[in-house]
Amino acid sequence: MDWQAFALSLRLAAVTTAILLAIAVPLAASIVLGRARWTAAIEALATLPMVLPPTVLGFFLLVLLGPRTAFGRGIAALFGHPLAFSFDGLVVGSVIYSLPFAVQPLVAGFSAVDRDLVDAARLLGAGPVRLVSSILVPLARRSILAAIVLSFLHTIGEFGVVLMLGGDIPGATRTLSIVLYDQVESFDYAAADHTALLLLGLSVLALALIYSKAQKRGAPGDA
Amino acid sequence: MLSFSLDARRGAFHLQVECTLTTEWTVVFGPSGAGKSTLLRLLAGLDNPIHARITLDDRVLTDTASKLRISFGHRQTSLVSQQPTLFPHLNAAANVAYGLYKLDRPARERRVSEMLDLVGAAGLAARRPADLSGGQAERIALARALAPAPSLLLLDEPFSALDGVASDELLARLQNWLRENHVQAVMATHDVSDALATGAEVLFLREGRLVALGPAREILAAERTRLLGRLEPPTS
Numbered sequence: 240m241d242w243q244a245f246a247l248s249l250r251l252a253a254v255t256t257a258i259l260l261a262i263a264v265p266l267a268a269s270i271v272l273g274r275a276r277w278t279a280a281i282e283a284l285a286t287l288p289m290v291l292p293p294t295v296l297g298f299f300l301l302v303l304l305g306p307r308t309a310f311g312r313g314i315a316a317l318f319g320h321p322l323a324f325s326f327d328g329l330v331v332g333s334v335i336y337s338l339p340f341a342v343q344p345l346v347a348g349f350s351a352v353d354r355d356l357v358d359a360a361r362l363l364g365a366g367p368v369r370l371v372s373s374i375l376v377p378l379a380r381r382s383i384l385a386a387i388v389l390s391f392l393h394t395i396g397e398f399g400v401v402l403m404l405g406g407d408i409p410g411a412t413r414t415l416s417i418v419l420y421d422q423v424e425s426f427d428y429a430a431a432d433h434t435a436l437l438l439l440g441l442s443v444l445a446l447a448l449i450y451s452k453a454q455k456r457g458a459p460g461d462a
Numbered sequence: 463m464l465s466f467s468l469d470a471r472r473g474a475f476h477l478q479v480e481c482t483l484t485t486e487w488t489v490v491f492g493p494s495g496a497g498k499s500t501l502l503r504l505l506a507g508l509d510n511p512i513h514a515r516i517t518l519d520d521r522v523l524t525d526t527a528s529k530l531r532i533s534f535g536h537r538q539t540s541l542v543s544q545q546p547t548l549f550p551h552l553n554a555a556a557n558v559a560y561g562l563y564k565l566d567r568p569a570r571e572r573r574v575s576e577m578l579d580l581v582g583a584a585g586l587a588a589r590r591p592a593d594l595s596g597g598q599a600e601r602i603a604l605a606r607a608l609a610p611a612p613s614l615l616l617l618d619e620p621f622s623a624l625d626g627v628a629s630d631e632l633l634a635r636l637q638n639w640l641r642e643n644h645v646q647a648v649m650a651t652h653d654v655s656d657a658l659a660t661g662a663e664v665l666f667l668r669e670g671r672l673v674a675l676g677p678a679r680e681i682l683a684a685e686r687t688r689l690l691g692r693l694e695p696p697t698s
Contacts, residue, residue: 267511310506316684353547355545355547358508358541359541359543360549361508362537362539363559363560363561364534364535364563364564364610365560373560374549377551378550
């Protein structure tokens with residue numbers, strides 16, 4: 240078992256999920272509460288990575304973040320190294336690739352909050368930040384949980400973007416999915432079996448842990 | 463003094479009303495579908511009109527012609543809707559405190575306690591909305607609307623879940639408080655007895671148009687006669 244890849248996968252998923260939450264909550268709130276003409280465009284952009292083949296997305300990011308573009312050179316200057324074929328690059332790719340899996344459940348959860356409650360909060364002087372933090376987020380707890388679970392597991396299991404953008408560098412970009420691919424390619428099915436079972440177990444465990452926690456808390460349903 | 467000129471559409475429904483309310487307590491009366499709730503929502507600034515100009519004591523709250531719309535936090539307008547929209551994850555005290563975020567904690571707690579006393583809900587502070595009856599929830603919703611000391615209070619059939627005695631008692635207390643604090647109130651109702659009980663100025667609305675404006679006993683004379691006729695025992 241490649242424990243280094245296992246740890247890297249967990250780290251990548253945790254960092255990506257944290258960043259995604261910070262981005263997706265305001266994004267989903269702006270889709271639900273914003274003006275119609277903007278929300279369609281924002282929602283389309285946020286959903287695009289879901290329908291784009293991962294390898295296509297990975298290729299675009301590889302070119303964008305590489306030394307061929309001014310953007311890539313600017314980012315390299317900022318980070319002190321090129322983002323392609325690095326852990327930071329994987330995080331950027333994962334955030335973009337998993338964005339719809341964080342945004343969609345949040346949009347559904349925020350949309351389900353009674354509009355009259357939103358109006359009541361606004362009338363009582365709540366600005367956008369307070370409205371989101373004190374009304375939408377607490378009333379859409381299950382959707383936030385779903386966004387966390389989906390983002391985390393989707394990042395753990397991603398392959399195309401990781402391979403295109405990060406390659407296969409042990410300790411830096413080699414995740415469990417890449418290890419599994421390498422094991423199958425070298426006909427080491429016994430090791431591949433273990434890796435696949437670990438990925439499967441991880442997914443089941445994460446889902447079971449988080450949903451059982453939600454049940455214990457007796458979290459109310461989304462409004 | 464509240465003046466407004468409103469022109470708004472909601473699907474096929476068209477509301478067009480222009481008037482000035484000079485008394486502190488006005489009842490918007492009309493049958494279901496007359497546009498009472500729409501009128502209150504427009505006054506609160508919640509719905510987008512085609513055209514609107516709303517002024518409260520010479521302060522312009524909305525003027526579509528000059529694209530002016532005072533934000534909710536600065537309108538000093540509270541609305542108690544037909545269904546008490548209490549925040550389900552907060553207890554009654556936290557609901558009442560929601561609009562008091564500018565006050566420090568001791569002042570906020572004092573104000574919450576004062577408001578709960580006013581609406582006769584002092585013992586309900588720790589209860590969650592799910593544990594309140596319809597009437598109790600209406601009392602808390604009223605306390606929440608009054609807490610930030612609005613200049614304009616809009617009430618959309620606010621006591622529908624309270625029995626007659628409790629409703630009259632709360633209404634009397636509320637009117638006293640509003641008078642003492644110089645708050646203008648507009649209450650929508652389709653209940654003649656509610657409109658007559660307050661002795662208010664009545665704005666009679668039908669199919670989105672202003673039919674009459676004046677003292678309750680004059681405007682609702684026909685409705686009053688009809689109501690009294692229903693209360694008299696049938697003669698054999």
